[in-house]
Amino acid sequence: MWFALLIIPILIVALIAYTIYGHHRHLTASTGAPIETELRPNTAVLIVDLQEDFTSDTAKNAYPADKLHNALVAINDLVETANANDIPVISIRQKFDGFYINLLVKLLNEGRGSASSTGLSLDDRIDGDIDHDIVKSRADAFHEPELDRVLARHDVGKLIIVGLDGDYCVNATIQGALNRGYDISISDATTLALNPESWLKTKSRLIAAGVHDGIAKHSTPKTDQAKTLDPA
Secondary structure, eight states: OHHHHHHHHHHHHHHHHHHHHHHHHHHOOOOOOOOOGGGOOEEEEEEESOBHHHHOTTSTTOOOHHHHHHHHHHHHHHHHHHHHTTOOEEEEEEOOOSHHHHHHHHHHSTTTTOTTOSOOSBOTTOOSOOSEEEEESSSSGGGSHHHHHHHHHTTEEEEEEEESOTTTHHHHHHHHHHHHTOEEEEOGGGBOOSOHHHHHHHHHHHHHTTOEESOOEEEETTTTEEEEOOOO
């Protein structure tokens, strides 16, 4: 009797601690070998988590319809320009890994991003060609070694990062890219955030760390011409 009364709160505390640890681990940015920027002059577009699970207007904590529409228009313009100029477009999609985190996602977030979800696909309102599709299990896409390999194959040293959510997976992926020395551009027009005020603070910290606010002109040696990628 007394043992049971003692063990139950211990298990509850342990479960809470493990949940906090798991959340922190999920959001922690990765580290990696610094890239040689002088050998990697090309640009790539990363589309983060623009999946049906997270862009549905019927989902819990749905993004405002007007902001979602405007972001999709801006991102489609960016993808169209990238496709026309041989700039790789990489889709990054979330699929949670592990029994416990999938259980939490089902209980607390309608199963969005869970391994069994039917909404893991890229939102079909994204037009244009996707050159690579990478599935991640943590917030920072660079935890998936395939992303490093794809960017290296294309000699990419500059990244345009778009998608959602600005405070979470976009932020974590940018941190992972900064840790490797990438030149990074972001834009309010192509970033969705459920909490705009929090996103402003996050963006300010990223800019202070060297991220470019606004998607300016990039070049690629394939044509040796400037490419206008500016949905800001």
